[in-house]
Amino acid sequence: LEEMSFKLGIDLFGVTSIKRLERVNSIKILKDFLSLEEGSIIVLGIHFFDPCVERAGEPPAESVAPYSYIQFQIQRQLIFAAMKVSRYLNNKDYLALPIIDFSDGKFRTICGYGEFYSLGLPDMKANALIAVAAGLGELGWNGMLLTPEYGPRQRVIGIITDALLKPDEIYRGESLCDRCFLCVDACPTKALSKNESITVSVGERT
DSSP, rough: HHHHHHHHOEEEEEEGGGGGGGTTTHHHHHHHHHOOSSSEEEEEEEEOOOHHHHTTTTTTOOOOOOHHHHHHHHHHHHOOOOOOHHHHHHHHOOOOOOOOOOOSSEEEEEESSSGTTTOOEOHHHHHHHHHHTTTTEEEEEEOOOTTTTTTTTTEEEEESSSSOOOOOOOSSOOOOOOOOHHHHHHOOTTOOOSSSSOOBBTTTOO
């Protein structure tokens, strides 16, 4: 599965058991809906091009449109890859469903393109917990996934399956968020706080 995913253009691959996420309400609801006692979540991620972030709003384009479009396009690439991996598992008689948003649906952003025009695009917090559970990185102070390879510059999608796959180890490397609070200072809506936080448990990691 990992080899197949990388051939499909995926940059990040991880697996978690559903059990690691049993305290996350949205995962519990999905598990109960699918009548899954056990199973796995495969997490696929694609890194987006650094210049789209570093040059957003700067000359010569002076526009955030390239950044916005790459978010849309990477989400589509993730969906296509997840569908192909799911189809492979389906052909092996496993249940496998690609899910673009494993959160409770609160994390949506305006999108002016294609199939996400009316629904909104899942923002980069939406699947952060499943990625952490799959060993890809850790949560930053702003709730986004941070990976050792790309920092916050990736999107991820998940596939829930009844296949009992070997889960990856939870990330225990060097801390990826040093609480510099640049995200707090930069947030235009002042939605982040330097003092207030919440605690989330994923497996044995808090």
